[in-house]
Amino acid sequence: xxxxxxxxxxxxxxxxxxxxxxxxxxxxxxHVLGSPxxxxxxxxxxxxxxxxxxxxxxxxxxxxxxxxxxxxxxxQVKLALMNEILGRTRxxxxxxxxxxxxxxxxxxxxxxxxxxxxxxxxxxxLANEIVSCFSMTEPQGGADPGVFxxxxxxxxxxxxxxxxxxxxxxxxxxxxxxxxxVTDPEQPTVSRMSMFIVPTDTPGVEIVRNTGFATxxxxxxxxIRYTDVRVPKDHMLGGRGEAFKVAQVRLGGGRIHHAMRxxxxxxxxxxxxxxxxxxxxxxxxxxxxxxxxxxKIADAWIQMEQFRLFVLRTAWRIDxxxxxxKVRKDIAAVKAEMPKVLHDIASKALYLHGSxxxxxxxxxxxxxxxxxxxxxxxxxxxxxxxxxxxxxxREVEPTDDLFPDYHLxxxxxxxxxxxxxALAHIDDLV
Numbered sequence: 001x002x003x004x005x006x007x008x009x010x011x012x013x014x015x016x017x018x019x020x021x022x023x024x025x026x027x028x029x030x031h032v033l034g035s036p037x038x039x040x041x042x043x044x045x046x047x048x049x050x051x052x053x054x055x056x057x058x059x060x061x062x063x064x065x066x067x068x069x070x071x072x073x074x075x076q077v078k079l080a081l082m083n084e085i086l087g088r089t090r091x092x093x094x095x096x097x098x099x100x101x102x103x104x105x106x107x108x109x110x111x112x113x114x115x116x117x118x119x120x121x122x123x124x125x126l127a128n129e130i131v132s133c134f135s136m137t138e139p140q141g142g143a144d145p146g147v148f149x150x151x152x153x154x155x156x157x158x159x160x161x162x163x164x165x166x167x168x169x170x171x172x173x174x175x176x177x178x179x180x181x182v183t184d185p186e187q188p189t190v191s192r193m194s195m196f197i198v199p200t201d202t203p204g205v206e207i208v209r210n211t212g213f214a215t216x217x218x219x220x221x222x223x224i225r226y227t228d229v230r231v232p233k234d235h236m237l238g239g240r241g242e243a244f245k246v247a248q249v250r251l252g253g254g255r256i257h258h259a260m261r262x263x264x265x266x267x268x269x270x271x272x273x274x275x276x277x278x279x280x281x282x283x284x285x286x287x288x289x290x291x292x293x294x295x296k297i298a299d300a301w302i303q304m305e306q307f308r309l310f311v312l313r314t315a316w317r318i319d320x321x322x323x324x325x326k327v328r329k330d331i332a333a334v335k336a337e338m339p340k341v342l343h344d345i346a347s348k349a350l351y352l353h354g355s356x357x358x359x360x361x362x363x364x365x366x367x368x369x370x371x372x373x374x375x376x377x378x379x380x381x382x383x384x385x386x387x388x389x390x391x392x393x394r395e396v397e398p399t400d401d402l403f404p405d406y407h408l409x410x411x412x413x414x415x416x417x418x419x420x421x422a423l424a425h426i427d428d429l430v
Contacts, residue, residue, distance in 0.1 A: 029091040036094040062097035076315035080260040087264025112237040130175035139166040152181035161229040171222035193243035204229035215366040273349040329391035332384040343371035
């Protein structure tokens with residue numbers, strides 16, 4: 001029987017190097033640079049490119065990719081452990097060539113792109129010479145595809161796109177967008193839409209404005225209007241009406257990576273909370289000596305460790321089955337729990353720091369807000385909880401009896417029948 005919680009020695013050595021490298025070289029970038037996706041900014045080029053070169057020399061660049069795409073093809077458990085380290089900093093994923101949404105978009109291109117598209121878009125994307133954007137959400141209905149109205153209609157050798165998209169993150173720096181459009185409005189929702197590559201310099205692509213979170217220095221989530229945007233017919237990814245199929249390629253593993261990056265951030269916040277507790281004195285004693293503070297720290301640690309084990313087990317199951325559908329409820333549960341873990345622990349850390357905790361001089365308020373973003377991105381948490389419940393209930397057999405199978409009088413009668421002979425024998429001996 002194998003039941004192991006240890007990392008093999010060789011990979012642990014790689015993780016130890018990453019841990020030190022990220023702490024020394026990558027985390028400081030968060031304080032002197034803007035967006036990790038502003039890759040052509042001279043400051044980004046000067047500071048980020050040398051670090052990416054070191055990562056490549058170590059063989060740790062784009063580890064989610066298979067050898068055919070220039071990566072080592074790591075499984076989900078290894079990727080999860082790596083992303084736990086990278087999650088401590090905004091620049092970690094870019095330095096290691098595994099930033100969303102480029103990772104998911106590269107998977108789509110690898111699966112569905114033509115050789116010409118791979119040469120034009122995928123190759124430079126994998127090298128971080130360009131960045132991309134996944135343009136799906138719409139202003140009138142959020143992430144609900146049932147109310148999408150952005151249309152793509154065939155016209156000669158082209159598709160013509162008209163409509164609006166909301167919160168298309170990083171579009172301002174992207175070289176191309178992957179856009180979900182309605183192509184068959186009379187079909188059921190799952191086969192109504194198709195996916196297209198749209199270069200951002202295509203006439204008719206207009207960024208109406210860039211919206212940011214309250215804590216962001218500059219907006220990076222674009223409100224985009226597509227007006228008579230023409231793209232060649234071969235810019236469709238997958239078949240007509242297969243947008244959902246295409247989208248699923250990028251979601252499963254990406255959510256696990258995102259969860260472990262979130263966990264890395266949570267551990268950082270937890271460490272800050274603990275340092276505050278043992279350093280701050282009030283009413284004649286350390287915060288760490290106060291039982292209500294101890295309760296907060298204990299609750300945070302328990303929640304954090306439970307979530308970590310759950311995510312790693314889900315990653316292990318993906319590696320084991322090589323089928324995201326078999327792990328669908330686990331992935332959905334991870335996605336639903338992730339924002340709660342970040343919110344709860346960021347809130348505790350904020351509160352224990354008092355007035356400085358809520359100020360712009362600490363990261364806690366930003367992380368509380370980020371927790372709400374995580375609860376909305378890739379579909380709201382409620383949608384994923386519905387998926388979990390449906391998957392679980394699908395495996396349960398109903399009973400047609402008047403009383404349930406676990407009705408105590410029934411269980412007592414069954415037990416008495418099961419042991420009747422043995423008990424009668426004992427009674428005879430007595």
